[in-house]
Amino acid sequence: MHSATTTVAVTESAGLPAELEQLVRGLALADGRRVGHPGHQVAEAWVAEQLRQRGLEPYQGEHYALPYVGGRTRFTNFVGLIPGRDQSLSPLLIGAHYDSVIDAPCADDNAASVALTLQVASRIRPGQLRHDVVVALFDAEEPPYFLTDSMGSIRFYKDQRDRRGFHAVIISDLIGHDVGLRTLGDDTPEAIRRLVCVLGAESHPALPGVIETTPTPASVSAIALLNSYAPDLSDHHIFRLHHHPYLFLSCGHWPHYHRATDTPDRLNYVKLAALTTWTTDLLHKLDGTELPRCLSPDHKTDAFEAASIARALPPEVLALLGLATPRTRADVDRFVGHLFRETFELGFVD
Numbered sequence: 001m002h003s004a005t006t007t008v009a010v011t012e013s014a015g016l017p018a019e020l021e022q023l024v025r026g027l028a029l030a031d032g033r034r035v036g037h038p039g040h041q042v043a044e045a046w047v048a049e050q051l052r053q054r055g056l057e058p059y060q061g062e063h064y065a066l067p068y069v070g071g072r073t074r075f076t077n078f079v080g081l082i083p084g085r086d087q088s089l090s091p092l093l094i095g096a097h098y099d100s101v102i103d104a105p106c107a108d109d110n111a112a113s114v115a116l117t118l119q120v121a122s123r124i125r126p127g128q129l130r131h132d133v134v135v136a137l138f139d140a141e142e143p144p145y146f147l148t149d150s151m152g153s154i155r156f157y158k159d160q161r162d163r164r165g166f167h168a169v170i171i172s173d174l175i176g177h178d179v180g181l182r183t184l185g186d187d188t189p190e191a192i193r194r195l196v197c198v199l200g201a202e203s204h205p206a207l208p209g210v211i212e213t214t215p216t217p218a219s220v221s222a223i224a225l226l227n228s229y230a231p232d233l234s235d236h237h238i239f240r241l242h243h244h245p246y247l248f249l250s251c252g253h254w255p256h257y258h259r260a261t262d263t264p265d266r267l268n269y270v271k272l273a274a275l276t277t278w279t280t281d282l283l284h285k286l287d288g289t290e291l292p293r294c295l296s297p298d299h300k301t302d303a304f305e306a307a308s309i310a311r312a313l314p315p316e317v318l319a320l321l322g323l324a325t326p327r328t329r330a331d332v333d334r335f336v337g338h339l340f341r342e343t344f345e346l347g348f349v350d
Ligand SMILES: [Zn+2]
Pocket: 101, 109, 142, 258, 350
């Protein structure tokens, strides 16, 4: 019985990069999916169909579509649910935005995270977890709606959520690309290429333990960082404001960020598959972890962050950046300063 289950899992994961690529190509069309533009309607139909194919229950009412209005503009979040064994518990939420910033594919921003979210949903069966899993594909994350009252995740939180709160939230954005450093270019070492940043572990004292006991697959390494290093880059903002435990996964900015060159052929689907597996594992771990409501934000994670960097990057790679193995907050500050100078555009607005 056990070995049969294992065989199925291995066969599935062998096909996961191809499945993710197919999903990214299905959503990241040439016209984009900017709010109010024709491509947005195409994306809406696609997103609803993907939730239907996975057999998710509508989160609310009879449809996944949860429309709302902001000014004279109409928006739509799409939200499904995988029922857990105890519906009296607060649900887990996994989410990503599906709109695009320009009329272009915007594959990394954010079709890759939509694909991950859908494939995580495919991997969790009804009744498998104790908590319900809310699968949320948010509208209007991009400017000019970013952090306004029309932002999909903010409106979901204010007007569309049920009253059970959230056990924990995982949001992803910009997760399909390899990390490359400006000065090293094509010579960026593999250990850096496969990095993903996980922000927000300070939002609950149990989260560092959850991350530490959920090993990443070989093709990705996670480094934990304070959200305040890159404040509220995406849909986790509203959940952080309301003191829900959250994790935000991102590979940061890259040269194709918010450009027409952010196309499906430039993504690393093996890395995206590893992140899909890891996110699924994180949800399982969070499901089994007590996370009592905790209103004092920003638990001390200095040593945990330093250790995560040391685990992801061997001393010879850190030496290439002119850094020693980090141990203190000042060391993590130096590492992040270096990483951001080498990868981020000016400013942090998503
Ligand atoms: Zn964006």
